[in-house]
Amino acid sequence: MSYNPGDGVRCGSAFWAFATAPYFTTALLRKTVPPGVNLERKGAGIMGDNVRVGVLMGSRNDWETMKRAVDVLESFGIGCEARVLSAHRTPGLAAEYADAAESRGLVAIIAGAGMAAHLAGALAGRTTVPILGVPLSSDPLRGMDALLATVQMPKGIPVATFAIGGAGATNAALFAVAMIATTDPEMRRKLAAYRAKQIEDVVQNPDPRSDG
Numbered sequence: 390m391s392y393n394p395g396d397g398v399r400c401g402s403a404f405w406a407f408a409t410a411p412y413f414t415t416a417l418l419r420k421t422v423p424p425g426v427n428l429e430r431k432g433a434g435i436m437g438d439n440v441r442v443g444v445l446m447g448s449r450n451d452w453e454t455m456k457r458a459v460d461v462l463e464s465f466g467i468g469c470e471a472r473v474l475s476a477h478r479t480p481g482l483a484a485e486y487a488d489a490a491e492s493r494g495l496v497a498i499i500a501g502a503g504m505a506a507h508l509a510g511a512l513a514g515r516t517t518v519p520i521l522g523v524p525l526s527s528d529p530l531r532g533m534d535a536l537l538a539t540v541q542m543p544k545g546i547p548v549a550t551f552a553i554g555g556a557g558a559t560n561a562a563l564f565a566v567a568m569i570a571t572t573d574p575e576m577r578r579k580l581a582a583y584r585a586k587q588i589e590d591v592v593q594n595p596d597p598r599s600d601g
Contacts, residue, residue, distance in 0.1 A: 441496050442469040442495065442499065443469070443495055444469055444470065444472070444562075445472050445486070445498060445512070446471075447476065447502035447508050448473065457555050458501075459471050461563060462565065465566050465580075467565070467569065475502075476511040476512075483508065483512060484511070496518070496568060497518065497521055497565040499521045499523060499561045500522055501522075501525050502525060502539075503524070506536075507538065509523075509548045509550075520549065521561040523554075524536040524557060533553075549561075
């Protein structure tokens, strides 16, 4: 089934626009941007040429956690984009994003989801671009369900899985930085400086009773 620009399909109360191009229309992307993201800022630009990492989440409620990944990527000067795409509510859109990832030049996709957490696996099944999965905490199992759903991928379709919640979002972004650093000397220098700063912070503030 093909769609022309301007065509659409109802999904809940939202109207999603499709296009025949290998990437979504601007109208569609605006529907999938998490709350609080400025579309004009560097890391959230729509259809930008410099986007290297996609940061996806299954719900707009996940933004406060997944924002940590965006913040890390932007602090290293890595172009990224944040989108809400659900493996269950918008499976076609998630598949389309994965299908276009390689041709768009993405080097990694960070995917955060809670509960059944099929987003990372669904993306991994449709692209060879590395998928970095972030399990997100939710009631009643506090993220253990998402952790198992993300990490227990069948042989042949890997998903690199990180810690539950904010630590996982941060580490997934740092992992993406490390991937880029393998072929980018400047990024390698930045990552080394980041690690050195962590060591310095510990050495300079060894007394847990001080305010640092």
